[in-house]
Amino acid sequence: MSKNDIKVALIGNPNTGKTSLFNQLTGLNQKVGNYPGITVDKKEGVSKLSSTQNAVITDLPGTYSINPTSLDESIVLKTLLKKDIATSPDVILVVADVENLKRNLLLFSQIKDLEIPTVLAINMVDQMVKKGISIDLTALEKELNTEVVLISARKNQGIQEVKEAIIRCYVTAKASPLCGINHQIDPDYFDALKKISPNYSLYELWLMVTQNNFPDTISSKEKEQLLEFKKDVSKLKKYQHKETIYRYQEINKILKKTYIVDKTKATDLRSRLDKIFTHKIFGYVFFVFLLLLIFQSIFDWASFPMDFIDGTFAKLSNYVKSNLPAGVFTDLLTEGIIPGIGGVLIFIPQIAILFMFIAILEETGYMSRVVFLMDKIMRRFGMNGKSIIPLISGTACAIPAIMATRTISSWKERLITILVTPFTTCSARLPVYAILIALIIPNKKIFGFLNLQGLVLLFLYALGFATAILAAYILNKTLKIKSKSFFVVEMPNYKLPSVKNVFFEVVEKTKSFVFEAGKIILALSIVLWFLASNGPSSFDNAEKNTIENVANQNLSDDELQQKIASAKLENSYIGILGKTIEPTIKPLGYDWKIGIALITSFAAREVFVGTLATIYSVEADDEDTSTIKQKMASEINIDTGKNRFNFPVGMSLMVFYAFAMQCMATLAIVKRETKTWKWPLIQLFGMGLLAYISSLITYQILS
Amino acid sequence: MSTIASLQIGEMGYISEEALDFIPLKLLEMGCLPGAEVKLVQIAPLKDPIYICVNGSHLAIRKETAAQIQILKS
Ligand SMILES: Nc1nc2c(ncn2[C@@H]2O[C@H](COP(=O)(O)OP(=O)(O)OP(=O)(O)O)[C@@H](O)[C@H]2O)c(=O)[nH]1
Ligand SMILES: [Mg+2]
Numbered sequence: 001m002s003k004n005d006i007k008v009a010l011i012g013n014p015n016t017g018k019t020s021l022f023n024q025l026t027g028l029n030q031k032v033g034n035y036p037g038i039t040v041d042k043k044e045g046v047s048k049l050s051s052t053q054n055a056v057i058t059d060l061p062g063t064y065s066i067n068p069t070s071l072d073e074s075i076v077l078k079t080l081l082k083k084d085i086a087t088s089p090d091v092i093l094v095v096a097d098v099e100n101l102k103r104n105l106l107l108f109s110q111i112k113d114l115e116i117p118t119v120l121a122i123n124m125v126d127q128m129v130k131k132g133i134s135i136d137l138t139a140l141e142k143e144l145n146t147e148v149v150l151i152s153a154r155k156n157q158g159i160q161e162v163k164e165a166i167i168r169c170y171v172t173a174k175a176s177p178l179c180g181i182n183h184q185i186d187p188d189y190f191d192a193l194k195k196i197s198p199n200y201s202l203y204e205l206w207l208m209v210t211q212n213n214f215p216d217t218i219s220s221k222e223k224e225q226l227l228e229f230k231k232d233v234s235k236l237k238k239y240q241h242k243e244t245i246y247r248y249q250e251i252n253k254i255l256k257k258t259y260i261v262d263k264t265k266a267t268d269l270r271s272r273l274d275k276i277f278t279h280k281i282f283g284y285v286f287f288v289f290l291l292l293l294i295f296q297s298i299f300d301w302a303s304f305p306m307d308f309i310d311g312t313f314a315k316l317s318n319y320v321k322s323n324l325p326a327g328v329f330t331d332l333l334t335e336g337i338i339p340g341i342g343g344v345l346i347f348i349p350q351i352a353i354l355f356m357f358i359a360i361l362e363e364t365g366y367m368s369r370v371v372f373l374m375d376k377i378m379r380r381f382g383m384n385g386k387s388i389i390p391l392i393s394g395t396a397c398a399i400p401a402i403m404a405t406r407t408i409s410s411w412k413e414r415l416i417t418i419l420v421t422p423f424t425t426c427s428a429r430l431p432v433y434a435i436l437i438a439l440i441i442p443n444k445k446i447f448g449f450l451n452l453q454g455l456v457l458l459f460l461y462a463l464g465f466a467t468a469i470l471a472a473y474i475l476n477k478t479l480k481i482k483s484k485s486f487f488v489v490e491m492p493n494y495k496l497p498s499v500k501n502v503f504f505e506v507v508e509k510t511k512s513f514v515f516e517a518g519k520i521i522l523a524l525s526i527v528l529w530f531l532a533s534n535g536p537s538s539f540d541n542a543e544k545n546t547i548e549n550v551a552n553q554n555l556s557d558d559e560l561q562q563k564i565a566s567a568k569l570e571n572s573y574i575g576i577l578g579k580t581i582e583p584t585i586k587p588l589g590y591d592w593k594i595g596i597a598l599i600t601s602f603a604a605r606e607v608f609v610g611t612l613a614t615i616y617s618v619e620a621d622d623e624d625t626s627t628i629k630q631k632m633a634s635e636i637n638i639d640t641g642k643n644r645f646n647f648p649v650g651m652s653l654m655v656f657y658a659f660a661m662q663c664m665a666t667l668a669i670v671k672r673e674t675k676t677w678k679w680p681l682i683q684l685f686g687m688g689l690l691a692y693i694s695s696l697i698t699y700q701i702l703s
Numbered sequence: 704m705s706t707i708a709s710l711q712i713g714e715m716g717y718i719s720e721e722a723l724d725f726i727p728l729k730l731l732e733m734g735c736l737p738g739a740e741v742k743l744v745q746i747a748p749l750k751d752p753i754y755i756c757v758n759g760s761h762l763a764i765r766k767e768t769a770a771q772i773q774i775l776k777s
């Protein structure tokens with residue numbers, strides 16, 4: 001960022017297209033979606049306004065006014081009240097929705113009163129004809145005393161005009177209040193307030209009083225005087241109400257002259273869809289049906305590309321092995337890295353399908369209907385209707401889901417939601433479930449169309465969700481936190497999902513899944529491979545001892561080689577480590593190799609498959625070309641002589657992964673959002689204990 | 704005196720001037736103003752929350768909030 005860059009802040013009501021415009025201006029791909037509260041944090045990007053002028057654009061969470069009631073909204077207030085030349089915005093770009101201009105102008109009028117140069121972008125003008133809206137632009141600009149640009153961020157219209165308007169606004173630096181607040185409410189009161197400091201606009205001083213938010217630049221004497229005004233709370237509240245009414249009166253006057261809606265054009269598609277989606281019975285039936293469809297598709301659509309990827313990696317490993325000179329590096333590549341990476345890449349099809357469904361749900365506006373349907377239920381469990389959004393979007397990843405709780409205004413409800421969100425089956429669990437299900441559940445159709453494997457997967461998702469709810473119930477009863485629950489949610493209009501948004505969402509998320517997992521797996525597989533192919537003196541003697549032990553058993557050469565490889569692995573560092581923990585996990589049905597995979601999974605769950613792939617590759621003989629799944633399927637339990645991954649072990653493992661908190665990144669985010677290590681540690685140990693006990697019970701009952 | 708909570712689905716009313724002090728600021732800011740016409744669009748399956756349309760905003764609010772806001776039925 002250079003000194004001459006114009007600092008622009010994007011501010012507006014939720015869901016008006018701020019992020020869409022931000023993406024158009026900066027060329028970035030931030031998340032866009034059709035419900036209020038998608039953006040919950042600041043995001044900066046650079047935009048080339050003209051050949052000589054750049055701007056640093058800040059995208060902000062949406063808010064209905066400058067008076068925040070939740071964390072995401074208070075980020076906006078903080079940005080505006082900062083009196084720091086280096087970071088406070090030069091120009092504010094207010095983004096308004098053309099369909100609900102009246103309400104959008106309330107926030108606009110507050111911003112104008114802060115006396116910061118402002119441009120108004122009225123977005124979604126592609127909808128104007130359909131909704132029968134017409135605007136007298138020249139008159140509106142005059143009334144608002146502001147440059148107004150009509151744009152469509154989705155259709156990329158008016159973006160150039162916005163850029164030009166920003167430059168003009170910056171150059172003229174025209175800033176004047178729109179309504180002012182002292183006129184009608186209580187002139188004496190506000191005159192006294194204004195006298196406190198000449199450095200701030202009256203509205204800024206008023207906000208400091210009402211929001212209890214003082215910039216560093218204010219002197220202690222001034223602050224003392226301001227605090228004096230805070231004493232009469234009921235008066236403050238009354239004046240805030242009056243202020244809002246007064247603003248709406250002014251806005252109505254302006255819009256009467258400039259904004260016309262032809263009511264006959266209004267379609268009732270929205271109300272007809274709402275009748276179905278929020279219906280007493282159909283509402284829930286549709287919701288369950290939708291979930292069923294998603295899980296069926298995850299299995300049905302993905303199986304072909306998955307088999308393809310799996311086979312390709314087995315071949316690649318083989319090809320590398322036969323074309324590179326034999327040696328340590330080749331072994332590392334073919335036994336550690338390639339199977340490890342393949343163990344993640346194979347799940348791209350399933351994960352992309354899941355991400356696609358979530359993106360489509362978010363883009364249609366259906367999410368807010370689910371919030372509406374679920375509020376009463378969630379409230380019984382100490383959460384809020386809005387908690388359903390983290391619980392659903394947590395199926396992709398818990399990290400953005402935990403960030404999304406910022407829209408919940410009650411701290412207790414928010415904390416409970418943060419604590420239980422990791423129970424939601426995230427995409428990192430999908431690889432573990434998918435491979436285990438494929439091993440232990442027959443690929444059958446029941447009732448002719450329901451895929452049994454898909455059904456088991458659905459059950460695991462349901463298990464995660466049910467546990468989250470139950471945990472919330474317990475937390476609600478035990479946590480002694482008082483905070484007022486409040487619930488107002490805007491129901492957005494239904495929209496056809498934009499193909500471009502869905503596409504980028506899927507690509508971005510899949511990419512970050514692969515790269516995040518890839519990094520960890522790459523590192524871990526190198527470490528694992530090293531630990532598996534080296535060991536103390538017993539490791540060096542393993543070959544000799546094995547040959548001596550089986551000398552009189554008349555084994556074929558292949559069988560002998562296999563025995564030697566196993567003995568070596570067991571005496572390697574990793575084998576010794578695994579054997580040490582084996583007694584703890586044996587009651588759950590696991591051997592030491594699975595134990596190693598459990599440990600590495602605490603970095604990230606998706607490492608499970610890759611770890612097993614690496615361990616089994618080291619053990620396998622050199623001509624082995626089988627895929628990961630085949631290797632797992634043919635793994636033998638030496639105690640029973642039967643398959644290692646039988647039904648009880650598979651179920652016990654899935655239950656373990658359903659409950660255990662095996663994700664360092666999530667723990668770090670929980671620490672950041674709750675500002676203490678207490679909660680992430682409670683999650684780690686609480687969920688770990690639950691996982692251990694449940695898996696123990698599952699295995700003991702089933703076997 | 705009737706409140707928003709007592710509306711039937713599809714029924715309309717006007718928010719009464721006396722309601723001002725009982726409307727939470729957030730709702731006021733979202734367009735729930737005295738004198739404005741409110742329509743009850745839908746009631747959630749478990750009878751709470753409710754879905755209203757006021758001043759062009761479509762909002763879901765809880766019954767307890769709705770019960771504080773007095774209206775004149777039209
Ligand atoms: N028809 C139409 N839809 C648009 C336009 N711009 C954005 N949208 C859609 O409006 C919805 C909201 O867009 P976002 O960019 O996420 O809105 P936002 O203001 O950043 O929302 P929050 O971050 O939740 O405050 C998305 O579904 C967009 O596809 C437009 O010009 N026309
Ligand atoms: Mg946004």
